Amino acid sequence: MKDTTTIFGIRAVIEAIQNNETIDKIFVQKGLSGQLFQELQQKTKSGEYNISYVPVEKLNRLVKGNHQGVVAKISPVQFADLASEVEKALQQETAPLFLLLDQVDDVRNFGAIIRTAECCGVNAIIIQKKGGAPVTADTVKTSAGAIFKIPLIKVDHIKDAIFYMQGSGIKVVAATEKTDKLLYSVDFKEPTAMVMGNEGKGISESVLKLVDDKAKLPMQGSIGSLNVSVACGAFLYEVMRQRLD
Structure with a gap:
């Protein structure tokens, strides 16, 4: 079993979704916009993802680095049916x-x-x-x-x-x-x-x-x-x- 993983950056989160990673929660900066963010919105529009819109200060506390307004937590467990x-x-x-x-x-x-x-x-x-x-x-x-x-x-x-x-x-x-x-x-x-x-x-x-x-x-x-x-x-x-x- 892997440890809980935090990933950040819009492209990194999109790739995690495309690779069918078990994403537990996605934190998005309030007011975020742009073409790449629109692509992320398309990937998550099914409603199956737990998304919280938060101030940038919250994201800055979660990670050190250029998060581009998006941070995600990948679950260490697979969910059952x-x-x-x-x-x-x-x-x-x-x-x-x-x-x-x-x-x-x-x-x-x-x-x-x-x-x-x-x-x-x-x-x-x-x-x-x-x-x-x-x-x-x-x-x-x-x-x-x-x-x-x-x-x-x-x-x-x-x-x-x-x-x-x-x-x-x-x-x-x-x-x-x-x-x-x-x-x-x-x-x-x-x-x-x-x-x-x-x-x-x-x-x-x-x-x-x-x-x-x-x-x-x-x-x-x-x-x-x-x-x-x-x-x-x-x-x-x-x-x-x-x-x-």
Whole structure:
């Protein structure tokens, strides 16, 4: 496996796209123009690329050199296919367990979640192409290598994965404080896909409307919520507890 690679310069990013590199994120300087940039726009117009338009100061912090207004992160991992991973999980003796991340955008939280998910036997982690944390060196380090042992899947929207899970007989459960139901009341012994939300906003309302069940952790302190990676660990270990009984 290669380390996370940062490339910069419009031509270099175009060539990476043409060579089918797994590009995790592209940073573009706000207001950028020119013929070569137009060529890059043509290459990325399919919408499958995670593009952020940022001030030039951001690009200057990312790289030292003539970035020409464009910097890209090449992922150290290849992303898996949703249908293939669901089919594979359904063929196993144990009930499938998937993790859906609704725009978790902190790379260290992402890495910690991957590490816990691998320890808990999660079949695959599903993220959105846009809005979530990129796979960076910090993600790899925080995951303690687990990122290379568990399939990662990118979808256009978490809703796509929810519909596919439900159509495959997998119950989708949202981890959210917007419910009175504690996670201990949910039956996790059946095929399950757990949804975890953004660090600040939680799970989006449009996603909450689609799930089969909602559950929360009991809280006694004055702080209203846990770090998302910690909450994810609590939920996943409740799944393990039920399945080991």
